[in-house]
Amino acid sequence: MTTVIISSNCAMWSHSVLLLAALASVLADTCPDGFTILSTNKCVKLVTEASKHSDATAYCTSLGGNLISVHSVIDNNAYQKLAAVSVTPYWLGIKCAQSGSPKSCLWDDQSGDAGKYNGFAPGFPLLEIGSCVYVPTNSSSAGKWLSGDCDAMILNFICETTPITNTCTFQYNGNCYYPSQSALSEQDAQSACQQECGNLVSIHSDEENNFVQSLFTTNSPTYIRIGAKHSNNQNSNYWIDGSSWDYDNIGYSNPNLGMCWSMALTNDTIPAGKWISSHCDTSLPFVCKRTVGTQCGATPGPTPAQCTSPMFLHNSGSFYSPNWPNSYLGDQYPCTYILDTPIGSLVQIQFPILNLDSQASISLYNHVEDSTPFLVLEANSASDQWYTSTTNTMRVVFQLCISHCLNDGANYNWKAEFKPSTAVTTQPPITVTPNPNNPSGCNSNIMAPGYISSPNYPNYYPSNALCRYHLSTTVGNRIKLDFGAIDTDQCCDYIYVQDGAFTGSPFIANISGTYPAHMKTFQSTSNLMLVTFKSSIYDNKDYTGFSANFCTIQI
Structure with a gap:
């Protein structure tokens, strides 16, 4: 089946590559390596190496995709069937901002909210449990959406991406070419090409040079940008896509004119088809190039034409102004981006491209x-x-x-990059309030040596339990924690061991399931350790929990 490209990644390119959106046709019938195609016409990959939500998101992004979004009963049933090979639940690519409101839950892939379709169990979403969403595979709640703790729960997940495109309108020698009449600087043009998983064009023969020249048949500009640059020593040249410099068609070389290269399309200072040195910040039309069949299921960041709802971004990455790489002028709505990085880190952000008009601003909270x-x-x-x-x-x-907005013809846009950094501030210790579902002593501060256990141990522990045990020894020494037999619901109940006294302290272990005594033993790197036990809202009539002894290791 032949269709016209109107996928979200092409929409993110927006008006920069006009001919791409208008002319390029593709045959979408295959998936990238490791992915399989579902009846939903999506390429998916089930990952059974259980992960936190943020790690799952980062893994899917590294494959050029996203955590799954679900927009129909057919989708939901297909994913449940795929994931049923494991008893471990799986994450959805969605986060919620308000309890009881599916419309407040936004999909990571920018496909909207869960207001029109969702599979939430009654009473969900429930932010008291967590803002993320997961789906059980083999219980009475199989297929239903439940709220989960994004950082505490370790679950399977499914990545999705769009099918590989096997043909393109402008194709030569195994490559696709995308000409753009929009005039951009070398940096902005390369960013636009990278959003489509390509680069500014490299040229390796007379035939390819003639082909690139022929891409502009109407309203031909005088010059176009190509992906070549002078090296810093100015004695050689290179292609920014990393390919070999095995051909050139230089008409005039002078780094004083600029460190980038342009091709003449009409007879001007140099004959048509020849290359000339040019300033990198000069705005010119350009051509992008990528290998036929290159999978481009996700762009480096969302670039909507307009902002109508908050966008949730996780771990690290890039995002862009509306209508990138063209000017954002004309958009009527403010844009809100919610960034989160792993617990214990801080969010760092920079704007490598920041071209704001005099009335625009970017506020950081x-x-x-x-x-x-x-x-x-x-x-x-x-x-x-x-x-x-x-x-x-x-x-x-x-x-x-x-109102009264400036419209001077300039190209106003910006690009943001964010990442986690190590926290430099000290978090306060947890103030523990005993949970009414737990017996006295569940939440406590204990000096080594000592003994801890789940509520009611060795009987069944209650549902909806949250126990935190602050273990400490004398300053300068370490804590050794030795678990007896562990028996918890692998689906939804967890024991967390952290190297320090704070909820943001590094994780030593996340434990769930059944293990024999003395199989799980851990040692701190300081005189403090935090153990947290958390059970789900479901009635427990099968699992006894855990016990553990801890003692001082003298250093």
């Missing part, structure tokens, strides 16, 4: 709920500086001009 930003970026702000939040979350709000 330490918390999602903060009303006052810790920083506001404007037209004259530095574009190469890293900014750091005080937590592992950050809210970014891009405010556009509302």
